[in-house]
Amino acid sequence: MFKSISKVGVIATLMAFVISGCTYKNEITSTSVDGEVLKEYNKVQTTKQHLEIAQDKQRYVTTQDTLEGTISSLATQMMRNQKMNTHKPVLITSFVRLDEFKKTTEFGRVVSESLIDELSIRGFNIIEFRGQLAVSVNDEGEYFITRKTNKLKNKIPNTYVVVGTYSRQYGKVMLNARVIDNITGKIISSSRATYNHKRMNDCMLFKDCKPARTINIIKER
Numbered sequence: 243m244f245k246s247i248s249k250v251g252v253i254a255t256l257m258a259f260v261i262s263g264c265t266y267k268n269e270i271t272s273t274s275v276d277g278e279v280l281k282e283y284n285k286v287q288t289t290k291q292h293l294e295i296a297q298d299k300q301r302y303v304t305t306q307d308t309l310e311g312t313i314s315s316l317a318t319q320m321m322r323n324q325k326m327n328t329h330k331p332v333l334i335t336s337f338v339r340l341d342e343f344k345k346t347t348e349f350g351r352v353v354s355e356s357l358i359d360e361l362s363i364r365g366f367n368i369i370e371f372r373g374q375l376a377v378s379v380n381d382e383g384e385y386f387i388t389r390k391t392n393k394l395k396n397k398i399p400n401t402y403v404v405v406g407t408y409s410r411q412y413g414k415v416m417l418n419a420r421v422i423d424n425i426t427g428k429i430i431s432s433s434r435a436t437y438n439h440k441r442m443n444d445c446m447l448f449k450d451c452k453p454a455r456t457i458n459i460i461k462e463r
Contacts, residue, residue: 305436312437313353316419317360319433330402331369332421334358337406347448350408357404371398402430414438
């Protein structure tokens with residue numbers, strides 16, 4: 243029995259020595275790390291954290307499965323990304339194709355019209371620049387906004403302008419918007435979002451589907 247106790251004591255002593263030796267080695271290693279290596283390590287960890295935040299932003303903010311969510315995302319980001327607090331008037335233009343700044347669609351007009359409401363309730367001082375000099379009336383109704391330049395005011399107050407573009411991709415539409423100072427060109431705020439509609443063909447969304455193929459019917463001879 244005494245021999246057994248002695249063996250246990252020896253083993254315990256050896257284990258304690260090995261553990262203390264490992265600890266000592268680790269302390270030597272950690273204290274001997276080069277300063278530049280430690281600096282690069284910290285940079286990598288910081289970059290890793292930024293990438294994790296970017297992934298969360300993509301998953302929960304920029305990528306949306308509905309058009310309403312996409313527009314809300316654009317407006318919320320523009321509110322959060324403001325570089326300065328201002329009550330200067332803001333006017334909103336139609337979103338245009340990324341590859342053609344002078345062309346838009348019903349989709350682009352819907353996005354800009356919806357942004358008027360979304361930005362207004364978030365505190366932006368939105369103005370409507372398409373108002374006529376007078377209300378026009380006919381048998382079908384009363385009208386105030388128009389796209390006929392001869393019925394609009396010649397000048398509008400110094401404002402910020404919201405411009406936006408969209409790009410059609412497979413199964414999604416990518417949108418970018420920014421608030422610009424029309425005098426200096428300075429970007430006051432910006433946002434981007436992806437409308438993940440998951441459609442193989444988005445022609446119904448953009449109203450540009452090709453007409454159905456027709457077959458001529460002739461009398462057999």
